Amino acid sequence: MIKEAIYHRPKNNFAYGYDEKTIHIRLRTKKNDIDEVKLIHGDPYDWNGSKWSHERNIMMKSGSDELFDYWFIAVQPPYRRLRYGFELKAKDETMFFGEKGFLSSQPEDDIAFYFCIPFLNKADIFNAPAWVKDTIWYQIFPERFANGDESINPKGTLPWGSAEPTPTNFFGGDFQGIIDRIDYLKDLGITGIYFTPIFKAYSNHKYDTIDYMEIDPQFGDKAAFKRLVETCHAKGIKVMLDAVFNHSGYYLPQFQDVLENGKDSKYKDWFHINEFPIETEPKPNYDTFAFVPTMPKLNTENEEVKGYLLKVASYWIEEFNIDGWRLDVANEIDHSFWREFRKTVKAANPDVYILGEIWHDSMPWLQGDQFDAVMNYPFTSATIDYFAKGTINAEHFSNIINRVIHAYPEHVNAVQFNLLDSHDTPRILTLCNGNKDRVKLLLLFQMSFTGTPCIYYGNEISMSGGADPGCRKCMEWDESKQDKDMYSFVQQLITYRKHNNAFGNSGDFSFIETNNEKNYVVYKKSNANETLLFILNNSAKSIDGEFAFNGTIQSSENFWNA
Amino acid sequence: MIKEAIYHRPKNNFAYGYDEKTIHIRLRTKKNDIDEVKLIHGDPYDWNGSKWSHERNIMMKSGSDELFDYWFIAVQPPYRRLRYGFELKAKDETMFFGEKGFLSSQPEDDIAFYFCIPFLNKADIFNAPAWVKDTIWYQIFPERFANGDESINPKGTLPWGSAEPTPTNFFGGDFQGIIDRIDYLKDLGITGIYFTPIFKAYSNHKYDTIDYMEIDPQFGDKAAFKRLVETCHAKGIKVMLDAVFNHSGYYLPQFQDVLENGKDSKYKDWFHINEFPIETEPKPNYDTFAFVPTMPKLNTENEEVKGYLLKVASYWIEEFNIDGWRLDVANEIDHSFWREFRKTVKAANPDVYILGEIWHDSMPWLQGDQFDAVMNYPFTSATIDYFAKGTINAEHFSNIINRVIHAYPEHVNAVQFNLLDSHDTPRILTLCNGNKDRVKLLLLFQMSFTGTPCIYYGNEISMSGGADPGCRKCMEWDESKQDKDMYSFVQQLITYRKHNNAFGNSGDFSFIETNNEKNYVVYKKSNANETLLFILNNSAKSIDGEFAFNGTIQSSENFWNA
Numbered sequence A, B: 001m002i003k004e005a006i007y008h009r010p011k012n013n014f015a016y017g018y019d020e021k022t023i024h025i026r027l028r029t030k031k032n033d034i035d036e037v038k039l040i041h042g043d044p045y046d047w048n049g050s051k052w053s054h055e056r057n058i059m060m061k062s063g064s065d066e067l068f069d070y071w072f073i074a075v076q077p078p079y080r081r082l083r084y085g086f087e088l089k090a091k092d093e094t095m096f097f098g099e100k101g102f103l104s105s106q107p108e109d110d111i112a113f114y115f116c117i118p119f120l121n122k123a124d125i126f127n128a129p130a131w132v133k134d135t136i137w138y139q140i141f142p143e144r145f146a147n148g149d150e151s152i153n154p155k156g157t158l159p160w161g162s163a164e165p166t167p168t169n170f171f172g173g174d175f176q177g178i179i180d181r182i183d184y185l186k187d188l189g190i191t192g193i194y195f196t197p198i199f200k201a202y203s204n205h206k207y208d209t210i211d212y213m214e215i216d217p218q219f220g221d222k223a224a225f226k227r228l229v230e231t232c233h234a235k236g237i238k239v240m241l242d243a244v245f246n247h248s249g250y251y252l253p254q255f256q257d258v259l260e261n262g263k264d265s266k267y268k269d270w271f272h273i274n275e276f277p278i279e280t281e282p283k284p285n286y287d288t289f290a291f292v293p294t295m296p297k298l299n300t301e302n303e304e305v306k307g308y309l310l311k312v313a314s315y316w317i318e319e320f321n322i323d324g325w326r327l328d329v330a331n332e333i334d335h336s337f338w339r340e341f342r343k344t345v346k347a348a349n350p351d352v353y354i355l356g357e358i359w360h361d362s363m364p365w366l367q368g369d370q371f372d373a374v375m376n377y378p379f380t381s382a383t384i385d386y387f388a389k390g391t392i393n394a395e396h397f398s399n400i401i402n403r404v405i406h407a408y409p410e411h412v413n414a415v416q417f418n419l420l421d422s423h424d425t426p427r428i429l430t431l432c433n434g435n436k437d438r439v440k441l442l443l444l445f446q447m448s449f450t451g452t453p454c455i456y457y458g459n460e461i462s463m464s465g466g467a468d469p470g471c472r473k474c475m476e477w478d479e480s481k482q483d484k485d486m487y488s489f490v491q492q493l494i495t496y497r498k499h500n501n502a503f504g505n506s507g508d509f510s511f512i513e514t515n516n517e518k519n520y521v522v523y524k525k526s527n528a529n530e531t532l533l534f535i536l537n538n539s540a541k542s543i544d545g546e547f548a549f550n551g552t553i554q555s556s557e558n559f560w561n562a
Helices: A175-180 A182-188 A223-234 A254-265 A305-317 A335-348 A377-387 A394-406 A436-448 A484-500 B175-180 B182-188 B222-234 B251-264 B303-318 B335-348 B377-389 B394-406 B436-450 B484-499
Strands: A015-017 A023-031 A036-041 A055-057 A060-064 A068-074 A084-090 A093-100 A101-103 A113-119 A137-140 A190-195 A199-202 A209-215 A238-243 A325-328 A353-356 A417-419 A452-456 A507-513 A519-525 A533-536 B015-017 B023-030 B037-042 B055-059 B060-064 B068-075 B082-090 B094-096 B101-103 B113-115 B136-138 B192-195 B199-200 B209-215 B238-243 B324-327 B351-356 B417-420 B452-456 B508-515 B520-526 B530-537
Touching: A015 A084, A015 A113, A023 A036, A023 A084, A055 A068, A060 A484, A060 A507, A068 B394, A093 B060, A113 B520, A175 A182, A190 B417, A209 A305, A223 A238, A238 A353, A238 B015, A254 B101, A335 A353, A335 B508, A377 A394, A377 A417, A377 A436, A394 A436, A394 A507, A394 A519, A417 B520, A436 A484, A436 A533, A533 B192, B023 B082, B037 B452, B055 B068, B055 B324, B060 B251, B060 B394, B060 B508, B068 B303, B175 B182, B175 B222, B182 B452, B182 B484, B209 B222, B209 B303, B222 B238, B238 B303, B238 B351, B324 B484, B377 B394, B377 B417, B394 B508, B436 B484, B436 B530
Parallel strands: A137 A190, A137 A452, A190 A238, A238 A325, A325 A353, A417 A452, B136 B192, B136 B452, B192 B238, B238 B324, B324 B351, B417 B452
Antiparallel strands: A015 A023, A023 A068, A036 A055, A036 A084, A060 A068, A084 A093, A084 A113, A093 A101, A199 A209, A507 A519, A519 A533, B015 B023, B023 B068, B037 B055, B037 B082, B060 B068, B082 B094, B082 B113, B094 B101, B199 B209, B508 B520, B520 B530
16 A cells, blocks of 8 residues: 555545535545545544544545546535544555554544544535536637627728738627627527626737726627627526736726826825836836736735725626626736635625636635636646647546546536637647547537536637637638538537536546547446446547447437537 | 655645745655755746746755655745746656646646746735744633632632532632732743633633623623733733634523524524424534533524624724634634634734634645634644653654644744643643653743743643643642742743744754654754754653764753753
8 A cells, every 4th residue: 555645635625515414525545556445434522432433434436547546425424523534445454544644443532533624614615606517608709709880890990800810900899799699609509608808908809908897999888788798698698707807908097197107106006016117128117917018917905906896896797797707817816805806796696607717726716715616727738638639648638637527626627617729729620730520529528528618709610720819810700611510510519418417517427448549538427317428539540349338328329420 | 756645736835925025835755765856946927939937946855754755945936926846856767746747858838737826915925923923822721820809709619729620610710810920920931821711601611601792700890801911911921812603602692592482583593503492402403512502503604693703803802902812613613704703803903813723734724814823733742642641752753743844834833822731631740640851841842842832821830630620720829839840940941932042933943863762852943043952851761872963062951950
């Protein structure tokens, strides 16, 4: 038994309150090292004389990655208090593992040895809005989706699709355009739209805000935005906006005031100005997003800034009934701000989804007190590497995916935002070198995986594009140039996900087989009522093969004959 | 290289903001497995073309426990952003370890491989009051310290020290008694008093509160308490009170109202009543502390309860100028409540110390948003097991102590509340079977260890007593029965700690040698100016021996000849 490989620590992905009655416990051990794990558990105050009263239950192996096996059990402690440890068996060896380490015999009179979940307080249980886990997202970059009102085109607007996108050109996409095309989206089947920023800003991407309380005039006015939200809601589509709170734009009046008045500006503490006079070269002498001088970092520890941004957060919920906030560069803002943000947002409407843009391990933001989910980039990179680029093999892919699954609690996984590409990355068709079969595998895996999938606008009709700005082309509305086959494929996947419970978040995901030689993966999604089996051939040829599965196949679908 | 043993995850004891400029990074590896560890680190946005700009620095081995070595480095990222990974060398093997696992060559174009501390936000940095780390605590159980006003004796009060303590008897200890004896405490050298509860309650221990806004009449009135605080402050002694917020007493009027009016009580949501009518047998059908019917658990998620308790928290600070809150059964109350509690307390006075009673791993409460410290029971049990009971050997002791040190960030360790015993445990003299030399070793280790030591009243004059209620005897004021030698010993230790910086929290602790056979430990406390070497002989005999130490001994003290 490799004791050093065994890991557990409570109050994160390894032990968490799942609901008001249930605690989930996971354990990590060296891969293929341990034969059986039992959870020893009881109430810390339940004693029989000098002996602690406890039970013992077998844990199931819930997956493996390159180095580790993961074990899982759900328990419902009657008094909502739990002390627990693990009994591990490997060949002839039995060990007991608790907070204080390893023992060869179980301590029955000293609960200090054990791990502790002291009390299952409702207030601390992670709790995302119920609607999220059934949502199919669609991401719109508003400048490039549809131009429905030429009267508000910004200066220098080019004819729709007449040029390749550049960092600075404009094509006049607006709210009316989206409203006009809402039936297209409804028909596709999506049930939520994530809009990149819509507030008044300088650039075409609008990540450099000038006024968080105003709609950018190129998109329309507040009345138009209200119509857009109402139109979406009437079609059963949720609306998520982008909150760019880490930094403002250069032309935010408060930053302009600081530029003008230096240390005498009443807004000097709105930012992190390291010295006066302000300089932008060679590197800005104020904190910025990356080293971009036009994106000064906001001081979210300043009470005025906090008050302003929290007002923004509630205003668009209360006045326009939006359903979600996606938080740009969420990891660089203080946790303290995000805790207040959550309180403000959930007070305005507890059903609003809070989604952080974080590319790395995000457990510190997903404890229930800050975000409901993050953009699931570890999922993205593994999926792209296997299906699009072919840079990892089937086993490596399943290792990473199992690692992704075990990195967060189950209820977090169910609402994770699973994207394949975005305005920040090349499009999947381009990543697949134009191979549409690979795109379909990507989409099938995404749609059948735990979490909520997001389709980047235009992927459903096989739009291509490299890294920013290439991925930000105008949406193709010329039907003769739209890939109708891909559209039907996406539509069919969405229909499957909606009509087969186990396809979506009511099914537990697990790999059944990964085959490096023939390059395929087999996984299942299952619940108490049904098991769906997915066989994804990631090779260029058709495959004959067998794999072990207990059960009767009741029906089968070939997605390629859709 | 045993890759499975290597552990790191940011935003806890393994990686944390130490101050506004500094990030501490730790790594855990299998004991004696790795020869050298380097930290690879840089700003996530600092690129030279397609190559990430980064530095590489050697980490130092900061300690070892039974299974693991721990490595440490402090870095000051110029833009307060950090991506980092580890280069590990073992014999001829070199590996790179990051958030995504292990690689045999270092990725220079993909920062997603690395760990991330996205931004060092001041608001998130753990920040305990500066005075705490230099405090020597003294714990007073008010009913048993001194009776200075017989006119307020509770009914049935026994003559001072005339009987053994029982769960229900009274001896009339009060505030005037403490005020009268303040010079005794000043003379001893202590600089902070932790009072077990003083609010109106039913029992002699007062953990069953009747009114959180009133002083228990047996101790005096609010004027007397004010005099007590002022007297302490005049003598340079801080005052910490006990906040028993997990549960109230049975006679709290709000609980009495629920008992009387059942589901019609307007206070029914102040508690967790699982069904009506309320029953106390065989187990209470409402949540309680442990299964004690007279201690109903308060519903700290209820807005009224929260408002009431937070008012209590600020009232005693604002009106009486107390310096600390010790939080009883702190682990069973929701984190959400404690976050609001911290905000309320620090708004009333940022210099108030918040100390949680938690017996197990407490990292989730010590992230800067909840407590300043916890009662350091893992320290207690290791120290008692080695010096008092002799149930573990020197090496085992040092393993546990190193584990304790590495379980929390450095700035948390500096303010941890290091107790040897309390009103909840047998006294140290009793644990040592009356062996005063062992008591002295315990006290020397406690006083020279990182954190803030606490002396349980009467230990300084060699009072004895077994588990509650035995440990709650009346303080011995008959000088002929006080152990003057022990008093001088404690006084001398305190003087040393006050006058030698490295003795206290300005010195870094590390073991130099542990000897199981001869049963001694050698450790040092050192800073830039001095190194103090401690040689503790835990055996019954004197020892001749040698140990390796580079340097010149400038002076030596034999604490036994004090």
